[in-house]
Amino acid sequence: MYDFSQLTQAIHLFLVQHLNSSSVAIVELVLVGLLFLTMYAILGLTLVYMERKVCAFIQNRLGPNRVGPLGLLQTVADLIKLLFKELLMVKKADKFLFNLAPFIVVIASMMTIGALPFAKGFQAIDLNIGLFYIISITSLGVLGILLAGWSSNSKYSLLGALRSGAQIISYELSVSLSLLSIIMFTGSMQLSVIVESQANGWWIFKGHIPVFISFLIFLIASTAETNRGPFDIAEAESELTAGFHTEYSGIKFAFFFLAEYMNMFLSAALAATVFLGGWMPFHVSGFEGLNQVMDFIPPIVWFFGKTFTLIYVIMLFKWTFPRLRVDQLLTLEWKYLLPINLVNTIVIAFVVVMGWYF
Amino acid sequence: MNGLLNYLKEIGAGIKTLLTGMRVTSGYFFSPKEIVTQKYPENRDTLKMFDRFKGELEMPHTAENTHTCTGCGICENVCPNGSIQILTHKKENEEGKLVKQLHTHIYHLSMCTFCGLCVKNCPSDAIVFNQSFEHAVFDRQKLTKVLNKPGSILKKEAKGL
CATH class of the missing domain: 1.20.5 (Single alpha-helices involved in coiled-coils or other helix-helix interfaces)
Structure with a gap:
């Protein structure tokens, strides 16, 4: 009913009529780039606002409520402030790497949103190895963090960056293994195929217990991957001032900040796409009336509804749980998540072979 | 296993x-x-401070312009940062005796840390904390206050107690 490919097709045909083929490609690339950059910025601002409000409500406060109605313009004001701030430079820093690092972090998080299916036909590029692409690009972000820590020539930054490296290398395993469960169920890494396969029920219901376990593991491991919440040993305000971005100021700091929030959005969106059906409405096979009512809600609402619910859960993690020490963090991964995940993978292989799912 | x-x-x-x-x-x-946050300037008219809030020092006076301060100076002595000054003078009472009485009770709000030792130690409960909290003024002279009202006298206690 709601198909974005009709709209994109109409724009494509309009451009083909008026321009030659090479300029059509350029115009379309520019349009897609502008759309996604705008979405990136707006999502970043929304997430910062949401984090402050959620944190405030959990702590029985009101949160930002002075700038604009309900404080909605607070993050915009913060952004303008950060834009006007001086870009400080460490005297003995490696200048090239120091300036390069925030861009690597931001680009790594920006490249992934192109592969996410936001709605039917609303996807910049539908790779046949979509999941693999997303996993590999998100782990590029740690390169930026390591570069930032190394080039700042500061002990806080270096310690933060090395911690972040240890953390991301460990938790990358759990993230990929838990996504592997759904790849085994669908037999495809293409995100649009994964979403289509959930038309008769989301994987978290169809795959029952083993998928639920891998969903939980994915949620925990991806929270750790974004350097957030109880796993923020890389930033560690209490011991490392600000970790890897101690020496950054102004808009370069804002890039790190934005990338952290966008990574959180990405992990929530990925969890929603893979386990909760992405833009696919809530369908139960056999109940045609219910399915048609659910189809009436646009897929973009479904997608963002699921994503923001998961983002709320990730924020709840941050404002509920105490921080983990480095050794506790690695214990959690290597002694708990990874063994459970491996056993779970074998169980899923068995379930898939025997056909014990809906 | x-x-x-x-x-x-x-x-x-x-x-x-x-x-x-x-x-x-x-x-x-x-x-x-x-939610415990107060939206302060907006709810200024309805905002009410709780009873034990230590606002600023005050000397309650009765309708007959009397107070219970004997001018003993204990509050001046216990104040850790000298924000209270008691000035006394000798004055005749009704029986014609020359007695030491309170002349002015000076309170420096600018120096006060609101510890409450003066109120706690006052033997005749002559001073209390009120609930006002908007202490900002444009002239710091205004922060030095005289607590006893002009012409006020010591309240007569009922004899035989």
């Missing part, structure tokens, strides 16, 4: 405590009535 059971039990107990914590914080999130 026993080790594996313990391992699983540990995980179960861990998840249970985590869920308990999340239930508490979610409870706060979904109960907007419990």
Whole structure:
């Protein structure tokens, strides 16, 4: 009913009529780039606002409520402030790497949103190895963090960056293994195929217990991957001032900040796409009336509804749980998540072979 | 085998405590009535401070312009940062005796840390803290206050107590 490919097709045909083929490609690339950059910025601002409000409500406060109605313009004001701030430079820093690092972090998080299916036909590029692409690009972000820590020539930054490296290398395993469960169920890494396969029920219901376990593991491991919440040993305000971005100021700091929030959005969106059906409405096979009512809600609402619910859960993690020490963090991964995940993978292989799912 | 059971039990107990914590914080999130933030300038007319709030020092006077301060100077002595000065003078009372009486009770709000030792130590309960909290003024002279009203006298106590 709601198909974005009709709209994109109409724009494509309009451009083909008026321009030659090479300029059509350029115009379309520019349009897609502008759309996604705008979405990136707006999502970043929304997430910062949401984090402050959620944190405030959990702590029985009101949160930002002075700038604009309900404080909605607070993050915009913060952004303008950060834009006007001086870009400080460490005297003995490696200048090239120091300036390069925030861009690597931001680009790594920006490249992934192109592969996410936001709605039917609303996807910049539908790779046949979509999941693999997303996993590999998100782990590029740690390169930026390591570069930032190394080039700042500061002990806080270096310690933060090395911690972040240890953390991301460990938790990358759990993230990929838990996504592997759904790849085994669908037999495809293409995100649009994964979403289509959930038309008769989301994987978290169809795959029952083993998928639920891998969903939980994915949620925990991806929270750790974004350097957030109880796993923020890389930033560690209490011991490392600000970790890897101690020496950054102004808009370069804002890039790190934005990338952290966008990574959180990405992990929530990925969890929603893979386990909760992405833009696919809530369908139960056999109940045609219910399915048609659910189809009436646009897929973009479904997608963002699921994503923001998961983002709320990730924020709840941050404002509920105490921080983990480095050794506790690695214990959690290597002694708990990874063994459970491996056993779970074998169980899923068995379930898939025997056909014990809906 | 026993080790594996313990391992699983540990995980179960861990998840249970985590869920308990999340239930508490979610409870706060979904109960907007419990928000304690005051929207100050907007609710200025309705905002009421609680009884034990230490605003600024005040000497209660009766309708006949009397107070209970004997001018003993204990509050001046206990004040850790010297924000109280008691000036006394000798004056005749009704019986014609020359008695030491309070002349001015000077209170420097700018120096006060609101510790409350003066109120606690006053033997005749002559001074109290009121609930006012908007202390900002444009002239710091205004922060030095005289607590006893002009012409006020010591309240006569009922004899025989």
